[in-house]
Amino acid sequence: MLDNEKIAGFIGKKILRLISLLVIVCFVSFMLIQYSPIDPVRAYIGEMPVSAEHKAKLEEYWGVNTPPQEKFLNWAGDALKGNFGISLIYRIPVTDVIKERFTASLALMAASWLFSGILGFILGIVAGMKKGTWIDKAIKTYCYVLAATPTFWLALILLMVFSVYLGWFPIGLSVPIGVTAENVTFLDWFLRLILPALTLSLLGVAQIALFTREKLIEVLSSDYVLFAKARGEKGLDLVLRHGIRNVALPAITLQFLGFSELFGGTVLVEQVFSYPGIGQAAVAAGLRSDVPLLLGIVIVSACFVFFGNAIADLIYQFVDPRIKQQEASI
Amino acid sequence: MGNMGNKTEINAKGKKETEALLKVEDLSLSFIQYASGLRQTELKVICNLSIEAYRGEILAVVGSSGSGKSLLAHAILGILPSNAKLDVKMEYNGKKLTQEIKEEIRGKEIALIPQATTYLDPLMRISNQVIGCVEEKNEGLMKKVQREVFQRYDLKPDVDRMFPHELSGGMTRRVLVSTAVMSSAKLIIADEPTPGLDEKTLNETLSYFKDMANKGCAVILITHDIEAALKISDKIAIFYAGTVLEVANVEDFKNNGENLRHPYTRALWNALPQNNFQAIKGHQPMQDEVIDGCIFYERCSKKNELCSKGIPQFKSINGGVVRCNNVS
Ligand SMILES: Nc1ncnc2c1ncn2[C@@H]1O[C@H](COP(=O)(O)OP(=O)(O)OP(=O)(O)O)[C@@H](O)[C@H]1O
Ligand code: SF4
Ligand SMILES: [Mg+2]
Numbered sequence: 001m002l003d004n005e006k007i008a009g010f011i012g013k014k015i016l017r018l019i020s021l022l023v024i025v026c027f028v029s030f031m032l033i034q035y036s037p038i039d040p041v042r043a044y045i046g047e048m049p050v051s052a053e054h055k056a057k058l059e060e061y062w063g064v065n066t067p068p069q070e071k072f073l074n075w076a077g078d079a080l081k082g083n084f085g086i087s088l089i090y091r092i093p094v095t096d097v098i099k100e101r102f103t104a105s106l107a108l109m110a111a112s113w114l115f116s117g118i119l120g121f122i123l124g125i126v127a128g129m130k131k132g133t134w135i136d137k138a139i140k141t142y143c144y145v146l147a148a149t150p151t152f153w154l155a156l157i158l159l160m161v162f163s164v165y166l167g168w169f170p171i172g173l174s175v176p177i178g179v180t181a182e183n184v185t186f187l188d189w190f191l192r193l194i195l196p197a198l199t200l201s202l203l204g205v206a207q208i209a210l211f212t213r214e215k216l217i218e219v220l221s222s223d224y225v226l227f228a229k230a231r232g233e234k235g236l237d238l239v240l241r242h243g244i245r246n247v248a249l250p251a252i253t254l255q256f257l258g259f260s261e262l263f264g265g266t267v268l269v270e271q272v273f274s275y276p277g278i279g280q281a282a283v284a285a286g287l288r289s290d291v292p293l294l295l296g297i298v299i300v301s302a303c304f305v306f307f308g309n310a311i312a313d314l315i316y317q318f319v320d321p322r323i324k325q326q327e328a329s330i
Numbered sequence: 331m332g333n334m335g336n337k338t339e340i341n342a343k344g345k346k347e348t349e350a351l352l353k354v355e356d357l358s359l360s361f362i363q364y365a366s367g368l369r370q371t372e373l374k375v376i377c378n379l380s381i382e383a384y385r386g387e388i389l390a391v392v393g394s395s396g397s398g399k400s401l402l403a404h405a406i407l408g409i410l411p412s413n414a415k416l417d418v419k420m421e422y423n424g425k426k427l428t429q430e431i432k433e434e435i436r437g438k439e440i441a442l443i444p445q446a447t448t449y450l451d452p453l454m455r456i457s458n459q460v461i462g463c464v465e466e467k468n469e470g471l472m473k474k475v476q477r478e479v480f481q482r483y484d485l486k487p488d489v490d491r492m493f494p495h496e497l498s499g500g501m502t503r504r505v506l507v508s509t510a511v512m513s514s515a516k517l518i519i520a521d522e523p524t525p526g527l528d529e530k531t532l533n534e535t536l537s538y539f540k541d542m543a544n545k546g547c548a549v550i551l552i553t554h555d556i557e558a559a560l561k562i563s564d565k566i567a568i569f570y571a572g573t574v575l576e577v578a579n580v581e582d583f584k585n586n587g588e589n590l591r592h593p594y595t596r597a598l599w600n601a602l603p604q605n606n607f608q609a610i611k612g613h614q615p616m617q618d619e620v621i622d623g624c625i626f627y628e629r630c631s632k633k634n635e636l637c638s639k640g641i642p643q644f645k646s647i648n649g650g651v652v653r654c655n656n657v658s
Contacts, residue, residue: 221411227449230407231509232437233463241463245453321493322452 007318014310021306022299026076029298033291034068075295085292089284094296097281102300105270105277109262111197116204117255123205124212125247129239131217139209146206151265155199155272162195169195196269203265204258211254215247222246253315259308263301349424350382351548352406352517357418359401359410359572372415373617375401376572378641380651383517383548388539389577390551390559392598393569394614399552400445402569403519406550407442408432422517437462441515445522447502450494457490460509472512479508483538500531507538518542519550524558536562556598565650568595571614571625576652591652593630624654632656 050058066074078085084094127139146154163169169191216239219225225242233241267279274280278297285293359376375398383389393399404410405418408429420427422439436442451459460480461472480489483504489497497505503523510518520539524532540562543549553559559566560583568576576592583590587599597610612629615621623638624630630637634656642655 223444223446223448224451226404226409227442227444228451228463229409230404230436230442230444231462231513234433237463242451242454245451249453320453322495 003318007314010314010317014313018303018306018310022302025298025302026079026295027072029295030072030075031068033294034071075292079295079299084296087285087293087296088290089288089293090290094292097293098278098296098300101276101278101281104275105266105279108193108196108200108270108275108277109266111193112200112204113255113258113262115197116201117208117252119201120205120208121212121248121251123209124251125216125239125243127209128213128216128220129243131213131220136213140213143206143210146203147210149203151199151203151268152272154203155196155269158195158199159272192273192275196266196273196275199269199273200262200265204262207258207261208251208255212247212251215250216243219243219246249315249320253312256308256312256315260305262308263304350421351385351423352381352383352427352550353419353421354382354406355380355419355421357402357405357416357420359398359405359417360415361411362413362415374572375617376405379569379573380644381550381567381574381577383550384564385516385548386543386546387564388543388549388551388562390553390563390566391569391574392553392556392559392566394554397569397614398572399554399569400521403442403521403550403552406432406519407436407440409436437513437515439515440517440519441510441513443506443510443518443520443523447494447497449506450502452494454493455490456492456494456497456505459494460505460512462509462512476508476512479511483508499526500528500535503527503531503535504538507535511538511542515547517548517550519552521552522554523551524553524555532558533561557602568592568598570594572617573625573653575626575654576650578650582648582650589648591647591650591657592626592654593632593656594626597629626654 075085082095084098086092087094087097090097123139123143127136130136220239220243225238228238228242263279266277267282269275270277270279271283278300281293282297282301284290285297357376357379358374361373361375363371363373365371379402381389381391391399391402401410401414405414405416406420406427410416422431422435425431432440450456457473457476457480461469461476464472477487477490480487485501485504485508489501489505494502507520507523510520518539523535523539527535536558539549539551543564551559551563556566560580563580566578566580566583567574568578576590576595578590578595581589583599587596587605590596590599594610600606600608601610610629615625615628621627623640624633624642627633627637636655642653644651644653645657647657
């Protein structure tokens with residue numbers, strides 16, 4: 001009962017934080033774009049020849065001559081109503097672009113998040129249990145090498161080996177926007193997902209595995225494990241009973257805190273594999289001055305990272321019985 | 331639980347009653363440390379320590395903080411850290427106590443009552459920890475036993491589902507004691523079970539150990555609180571700078587303490603509040619100091635020439651043992 005009240009308070013506070021964060025992020029991004037040499041009209045017309053008259057019309061439409069504050073308020077007012085404008089490069093509403101692209105990215109990120117989390121945790125537990133043996137050294141070396149590997153580089157290697165050389169997977173070739181669901185079979189989509197997801201996972205494993213290993217070693221040298229041993233517990237049973245219990249929570253929290261890196265990795269990986277996700281759209285929007293889309297993506301990515309942090313916080317405050325107790329006693 | 335107690339009682343009355351359940355002879359313990367670079371140093375923490383624990387008796391091991399008492403307990407259970415080097419002859423129930431046997435019998439024959447709350451898993455509910463790792467088919471039974479033991483120690487049913495941090499100091503003690511009672515161990519090693527307890531809880535805690543001894547267990551009570559030890563023990567081993575200087579019977583502390591054998595023990599007796607309340611000058615030698623003769627030499631008022639040459643041998647006097655040249 002008390003818990004429910006506290007969780008409601010927690011969520012309320014988080015929502016307020018999110019709103020203020022979004023206001024700031026939107027304003028700053030808007031101003032940055034405003035003062036950068038991006039010309040929305042040029043971006044829209046591209047190489048098309050247009051008459052001066054037409055151009056003036058467009059300028060009025062994009063509000064080139066309205067003062068920035070007013071433009072921001074106009075945009076924000078529309079955004080509040082759910083209208084984020086029309087994407088300049090895709091020429092459909094920004095919300096539609098984001099919906100489609102973000103879904104694709106979400107599949108990619110979820111797959112690699114889960115895979116790297118589980119694999120990393122298992123590797124970390126094994127390494128920690130076998131501390132100092134060759135198996136531990138092998139896992140540690142793997143992690144250090146991966147941690148020092150640039151994302152795009154690993155992506156290129158995988159692409160070269162599996163797509164170009166072995167030919168197992170398609171070489172990128174994004175589906176043009178608008179030709180989705182119906183025309184792309186599940187298998188197509190799945191094949192396209194594997195390599196980028198693998199790249200992200202392999203990289204994500206390092207951090208979580210090293211963390212889990214450290215944490216398990218710490219737990220195994222704790223007084224309570226010593227006492228468990230004194231009471232006759234040993235081997236795998238001991239690790240399962242006390243190790244996993246004490247390592248899981250911090251490891252899961254860390255994995256949620258990794259949402260920002262996950263998003264950053266996705267942008268790079270999507271670029272290399274031409275995976276039609278939000279990261280690729282972000283790069284395109286940036287390079288081709290698609291202001292409305294860029295702002296939309298900024299908002300979505302901020303929400304995404306914020307969501308990960310909020311969950312980490314939630315676990316930290318409401319799942320760990322020790323913290324729960326402290327909160328109550330304050 | 332009741333019949334468990336009976337069983338130990340029968341065992342205790344068996345043929346070996348007069349023989350020690352646990353014999354520790356010449357225990358030396360050191361730590362390998364890496365000083366600057368690759369230079370290895372050895373830090374001696376315990377040397378030439380001997381004690382014996384008998385069924386139905388409480389042996390108190392009294393020594394000041396940092397003198398290596400916990401390590402002695404851990405050495406008996408075989409749970410020393412990996413950089414520890416142990417050299418000892420140990421016998422349990424007449425048989426040589428090797429690391430394999432320790433691993434086999436700990437938790438069953440030998441139970442540790444640890445020093446602090448940190449020895450409880452912070453994320454596991456109390457009843458699960460106290461029951462420990464058992465086969466599924468025994469779980470129901472063990473749960474019942476655990477409830478009975480808790481009842482006896484006045485731990486209410488809601489304690490079962492608590493986490494360690496929710497317990498008070500006294501409750502923690504009782505929970506830790508319960509873990510030993512749950513096992514049918516015959517040798518109980520209680521490490522520092524009294525600090526932070528008020529008078530009433532302290533006496534209560536001590537009475538648990540008396541109960542265990544009365545049921546036929548051998549109890550080793552490790553403490554720095556000589557007064558608490560005097561209340562319930564049968565024998566008292568005086569632990570000083572990593573070794574035992576004297577094992578005295580509790581009666582030796584009565585009257586004027588004139589039956590005490592070692593100058594250090596006498597000094598301790600003198601320091602008791604009900605006696606002269608006179609602290610001893612000086613401090614224990616550091617672990618890295620190399621001492622050839624008697625370890626108490628620096629602070630001893632009765633020392634003679636012989637004392638700085640070689641460690642004094644153990645002598646049996648008056649039903650106790652002592653490591654001093656100057657006693658008859
Ligand atoms: N792993 C280790 N490596 C090196 N030295 C150690 C190690 N563990 C313990 N020691 C040393 O051994 C000494 C004795 O430790 P121990 O915990 O047995 O003391 P104690 O008598 O139980 O003290 P307390 O009354 O504080 O519990 C300590 O001074 C400590 O410095
Ligand atoms: S051996 Fe000598 S120095 Fe040591 S306690 Fe006895 S009299 Fe004192
Ligand atoms: Mg101790």
